[in-house]
Amino acid sequence: MTIAFPAGPPDPARAHSLDDLVGCLRGLKLWAGDPSFETITRRINTRWRAAGRPADELARRGTVVDCFKVGRRRVNAELMVAVVQALHDYPDYLTRWRQALRDGRVGAGAAARVRVLDRLPDDLAGFAGRRDELDRLAEPRAVVTVITGMPGVGKTALAVRAGHRLAADGRFDVTLFADLRGFHPTLPPVEPVQLHGELRRRLADRRALLVLDDAASLRQVHPLLPTAPGSLTLVTSRRRLDAPVVELEPLPAEEAQRLLARAVPGVPVGADPAAHRRIARCCGHLPLALALAAGQIAGRAGWTVTDHADRLEEGEARLALDEGIETALHPSYRTLPPQSQALLRRLALHPGPEFGPDAAAALLGTDPGSAARHLRRLAAEHLVQRRPHDRFALHVLVRAYAARRGHDEDRPADRALARQRLYELTGPGPRECG
Template sequence: MSAFASPPDPERAGSVDEIVQRLRLLKAWAGSPSFDTITARVNAAWSRSGREADLAGRTTVVDCFRPGRRRLNADLVVAVVEALHTDPGYVARWRQALRVVGGEIQAAAQVRVSAALPAALPAFTARESELERLRSAFGDGTRVCLITGMAGAGKSRLAVRAGHLLAAEHAFDRVLFVNLRGFHEDATQPPADPSAVLDGMLQSLGVPSLRVPYGMTARATALRERLTGLRVLLVLDNAADEQQLEPLLPDTPGSFALVTSRRRLPGIVGATRLAVDAFTPAEALRFLGAVRPRVPLGPDPSAPARIARSCGYLPLALALVSGQLRAAPGWTLTDHADRLDERRQERRLDDAVELTLRVSYDHLGGCRRLLRLLALHPGQDFDGYAAAALAGADPATVRAELNDLCRDHLVQPAGEGRYAFHDLVRAFAANRATDEDAPSARRAALTRLFDYYLATAAAAANALSPAEAHSRPRIAAPESALPDVGDRDAARAWLDAERHTLVAVAAYTAVQGWPGHTTALSTTLFRYLNGGHHSDALTLHDHARHAAADIADPLAQGHALTNLGATYTRLGRYETAVELLRQALELFARAGDPGGRARAANNLAIVTARLGRYDEAVALYQQAILACREAGDRTGEGRAEGNLGNLEARMGQYESAISRHERAVINFRETGDANGEAHGLDDLAEAEMPLGRLDSAAVHLRRALELFRGHGDRHGEAWTLDNVGTLHARLGRLDLAEDHHRQALAIHRDTGEREGEASALNGLGAAAYLAGDPAAAVTHHAAAQSVAGSIGDRYQLARACAGLAHAHEALGAVLTAREHYRQAMNLYAAFSSPEAEQLRIRLAAVDQRRTHAGTVGIVERLR
């Protein structure tokens, strides 16, 4: 029996040595089985899962327990843990700990979920029986079809082709495609985190980023709920294992998943299974005949068979040969067969795919350099401008070369104007780059690429929010051509298309020698990412924080911390936000940077106000205003003034709030910040309404709505609609009030703005109460209470409790009403809000009526 009461906790490990130490403790906990026993258990488990080629040796297993190592084979360590403790939950904790220690967690979280299938290659032939089986499986009601086979067997190509056929034959509501990177040749591209894949799927299915729940289990549940009633085709390419795949699979009628993997994945129960091997000789010959029917045979009638045999009958190798046939117009099939034989006799290459890749590469001519440089790209896909930046050439020339590479099957189309690699081709090209391009040439190509992304991101950010251009870093014009992102629509479209790539670039530049690009991307993309792309924001800003620390740049570190704090605020993780923003404020104060100090103080004030610490928030806003004046930042000063005015209005200081908002509006108009002006007018109207200045409020709200709609700012539009609803309620136009609150609620739910959702629900509750429908008021305020409670917003929670108290009192539920009055009074009192005194009076009246009713009842009983 083990001397240890419980197995060690892997999640407390912070380094490879600490992982090894806990692995040794786990071995002791399990009764100290011999290394031979552990090795046998690991190999037995791997054999059952179809990994006969991966069996471990005893020495390799022993190495996992040896301290002083710089890295670990995470896959093997997980298998060893499973051999010592079979509980799936415990094994999952080890898997997570290994990914964190190995630095993979952020890379694994970067995954692109596409709302369309990749283009089906026109040269697809053979596999007719496999295609028919896949179509039949869907017709029989199967929800998962698993296509397995070795690398290069054509699994992905078959799945994409089948997906196109099914989509053409059946009315799917949505089609989603994702490369899970289960067996990517590049170590910097680890298997995709299933939680991140679920996030991408949910957003592709219309769930706003802020409404995607935390945690894999919650996201898997949300996906099942979202798929209910929909017919969705999922193509999940290159799955690693059951743990990665299972949370992604549909279990609702009408949805269908096509999955590819190099492993058999026996744990996926109920799936239709299709093992894909190399072509038969007849299929290989048919493939070659279809793709190059006009190439002369030459003197050897067995040339096609020799080509197929040299390719190992693998579809990928045969596809590469088809590209070679196009690239050598004067050659016969006999010439090609002879060339392959020569390569094999020279013993340069043994693997069929490697052999055909080398021959294809030799035929490329001027495209070779482009292929090598493209393999250096850290993202999953790229467009023509990025390729041109790598090559240092004009986009038109590079696009022509990309078309040639596509025809040669060395690069694959990946959507409109985008391209990607098969992972084996990328690995080959990257090796060629290492062998043939000097380190300085590779670094220069990557510098051009990173300069291109940073400059285009800056241009797009300035088009989206020009008034804040002064607060972003000034980016020098790069050598490369840039796409036109000068208008808001084009800027947003480019950023949306390149978001995942920009995060990948930030991750790469942070650790590979371009830290300045990382920190500049963080500051440049803050406003765009803050609009709902919070998972990407956390990843990018965290890379920037560490990059800035590595180069001892306190200002860059302060901005990265501020960006992180603002993102955590939007996510409702207030205590984490406070800690990060305090660190940023201290860094800026030590560095003597008033602009940074103003940013950090303003964001810290926002989160402390949401936590109900109004006195602290007021002091921070005042600090931010003074720092903005010191820095000469009038736009920032206007925002801090407006935020402080909102806080003063909540505390009943309406005249002071109105003065601040009027100053802010003047600031915004003089600096040309139309978006800031709209926010200022909306805030001004909100402060005017409690004083009865309804005509002035109506004018200001009308103008704010015009400005927000003109700039396509749905976030601001929703808040203004909510205030318009409040105005109509004060004017007794309750139908119009309800209509505007509902419009605001719909937009807030669409954009994922939880605080706004609670506010609109409270507005609906107030309108229903005034309309004489307290039951409906209870429904709306209860929903607002739930949302506000989940994010910790104490002001909206106070509004909800007060509304519930009024509604329950009207319904005669006096005890329930009394409890809500008490909660609301205490919440408002913490803000020094005048509502606290009004609620105290109302609560006393309720208690007096209860006492009177009780006395009357006693008298009646005595009679």
């Protein structure tokens, strides 16, 4: 199995809008160990005082927080660069941020700008495992293979690793990569017409390896497929598309624990030898969450792994609701029909590890047939996990996200009524709910 830990800070050159750039800044904060806004403000002002800036021009915590807010038409470029410098003081990296802030790519019309890369993204140095999946992708049985799984499970990292291995044997004349933005947090999905002409020109009857990342549907994919014999396309999508698939699951517990330990080898374990296992459990063994945790561990000098495990267990949902996780999950949630959204929120109220259509119907206040259809929709989006015998489960991080949405969107009286209906279905006995 695989986890891809970030080999470096987020690249602002990939931003297509101001919201994208803010997303990079949020990612940099997590990569740098998630320091508090007070700490960032203090670092900025220490540098500015040393440069002779007067007291009335120093940064305030509130203006620093504003740098991390999406939905803005303009930003304070000087302050944003100062925030970046407080998080990662590296000259070349700061230059990339200054260029991104000047670049028209973060202005209007970003949705219309789509690029086809003539090379794959760099392979992540921290990638490991997923041997069975890589073996299947090395000898694909179809000209199109879809890598699917829940948000944050490592689909793109696997596609890139498999693509580099396939390209290395020289069987392809050209290798291309395109991001279809199927679940981008701020930009719309790419329309095939935006890429069709450029792909046709570059493919031109050549044997091609094409990697299409983050597809929302086969409608996006079909017009873009190469037609030359010997060509191969890898697609990543969080949806189960009607094509041969390689399905990714969260990491096994022991593998998640080992890989987390490898990611932070210089950090002392502390008093609890099971600290890595506890953190992996808090992360639900999800690669994205483990990567965020590793960044936080590496960024806090003097903390042991036990300290981090204690912190997460004091407020386990905190990691789940870190913006890196919430940003990954929310694009899937917002595409759901209202009743499917409501069911996902209500499922966070279920006390058991698994549930079926009867329990879902009680929580939603509908009939089991309708509830089953919504469960299938949620499973198709990888927001619930299928179990044998028409049973389903919520990943721990999806449960925390759904609970947060429920508190934000549902009236307390409606949540109480849903609990009451579930109680009436199951009774007060010890048997498992629904």
